[in-house]
Amino acid sequence: MTTSEGAARRDGEFPVTTRTTPSRRRDRVRHEVTPVHAVLDEALVCHLGFVVDGEPVVLPFLHTRLGENLYLHTSSGSRLTRSVPPEGLPVCLTVTLLDGLVLARSQFHHSLNYRSVVVHGRAHRVEDPEELVAALTALVEHVVPGRSAASRPGSARELAATAVLRVPLAEASLKARSGPPADDPADADLPYWAGVVPVSTVLGPPEPAPDLDPAVPLPDHVAGYRSR
Amino acid sequence: MTTSEGAARRDGEFPVTTRTTPSRRRDRVRHEVTPVHAVLDEALVCHLGFVVDGEPVVLPFLHTRLGENLYLHTSSGSRLTRSVPPEGLPVCLTVTLLDGLVLARSQFHHSLNYRSVVVHGRAHRVEDPEELVAALTALVEHVVPGRSAASRPGSARELAATAVLRVPLAEASLKARSGPPADDPADADLPYWAGVVPVSTVLGPPEPAPDLDPAVPLPDHVAGYRSR
Structure with missing residues (x-):
């Protein structure tokens, strides 16, 4: 990977490897760094896969990106943290953003519009x-930009209870589908409605904590944060 | 698993196994069948983990549930389909619904409200x-209820190109967080706003396919399908 990784940074693309090349619909795959970053930055949750006793485990995590590294939030005592060996734990980190329901005239061409990034490392x-504090700050900023300056940083005790895992962004790809259904021409005249139902993730009105002092105003970084 | 599985069905709970018991925050975990089903039924996308050459792979799939089985949509030629051995492929299927951003006074207590189901099998x-057709119908119904009767079923050629994987719902758990931030009492008087920003998945106005005959009306199953 070392050589490929260097090459990837030079030309703005991740290396094309077997495991970042889907077996199907390769036309939907991209290896450019910029759109991969964009999907990782937009997603609030990732799914991390690792192997325990030869069997797969997939769990959701909050993640953030700082340059060419991803950081995952967990705790010092978690099974994941304790299972990381000195040489690193092989993981697959996947993020999926759902953009639409694709309703075709044929059931076969029903699909979803989505953007999904897969990272191996x-x-x-x-x-x-210093890296730990920078990652924790970035994790808070990933949830709500501007939030880290308007909250109390971690104490020594809190930092000791927290674990952050780093996954280098060296082998990654984006698979995406967009646009209308792709019915067979022979199906064009079937009497069925066809099209896309857009799907989006929406933030609702902020709900103050029950014990919040009413004198504390809703800050701009929350009030202005209306949609991803 | 056989004995536990039988027991699970009798008392309405999945068996409590090591891998369906998180190492942290066990108070957030439930093994009752009904809430596990509800999360699986609400989610439009799952993340499936499996092991290839000893390393984890996590990919997004459309899924549906029929009774005590989950079904995943893939294709006959996919790497996943081809890697299923006669004795079955060990998988971990995870679904996560994001419900809110939890903004605490302390960065340490920042969190997400979510419901996540993990299935091992x-x-x-x-x-x-017959099972294949039933599963494909259920997959279409999972995307939009009522849709299977208003679209063309698969032809023999299409069915041959499609693969559906079955994962028994025998070992599963739900982990969830809800409610306001849980700040330390000592932080209650800090001058920071605290609360929850709700997150929801919303469907937008249907977009007809560009080649749709304008005489085809928007059917009730699409027009009335406004939110998950």
């Missing part, structure tokens, strides 16, 4: 205190 | 023609 626990 | 390819 080895996760390491962040040990450096 | 072995995937088999559906070979029985």
Whole structure:
């Protein structure tokens, strides 16, 4: 990977490897760095896969990206954290954004519009205190930009209870579908409605904590944060 | 699993196994069948983990549930389908619904409100023609209820190109967080706003296919399908 990784950074693309090349619909796959970053940055949740006793485990995590690394939030005592060996834990990190329901005239061509990024790599626990704080700040900023300056940073005790895993963004790809259904021409005259129902993730009106002092105003970074 | 599985069905709960018991925040976990079904039925996308050459792979799939089985849509030629051995492929199927951004006074207590179901089992390819058609119908109904009667069923050629994997719902759990932030009492008087920003998945106005005959009306199953 080392050589490919360097090459990827030079030309703005991730290396094309067997596991970042889907077996089907390769026309839907991209390896450019910029759209891969965009999907990772938009998603609020990722799914991390790792292997325990030879069997797969997939769990949801909050993630963030700092340059060419992804960071995942977990705790010092979690099974995941404790299972990271010195050489790193092989992981597959996947993010999927759903954009639409694709309703074709034929059931066969029913589909979903989506953007999904798959990252393969080895996760390491962040040990450096400065990198840990930077990652935790970025995790809070990933949830709500502007939030880290309007909340209390972690204490020494809290930092000790927190674990952050780093996954290098070196082997990644984006698979996406967009646009209308792709019915067979022979089906064009069937009497069925065809089209797309858009799907989006929407933020609702902020709900103050029950014990919030009513004198504390709703800050701009929350009030203005209306949609992803 | 056989004994536990039988027991699970009798008392309405999935068996409590090591891998369906999180290492952290066990208070957030439930093993009752009904809420696990509800999350699986609400989610439009699942993430399936499996092991290839000892390393994890996580990919998004459309799924549906029929009774005590989950069905995943893929194609006959996919790497996943081709890697299913006669004894079944060990998989972990995870679904996550995001419900809110939890903004605490302390960065440490920032969180997400969510409902996530994790299913462990072995995937088999559906070979029985009746089960295959029933699963494909259910997959279309999962995307939009009422849709299967208003679209053309698969032809023999289309069915041959499609693969459906069955994952028994025998070992599963739900982990969920809801409600306001859980700040430490010592932080209650910090001058920071605290609360929850709700997150929801919303369907937009249907977009007819460009080649749709304008005489075909928008059917009730699409027009009335406004939110999950």
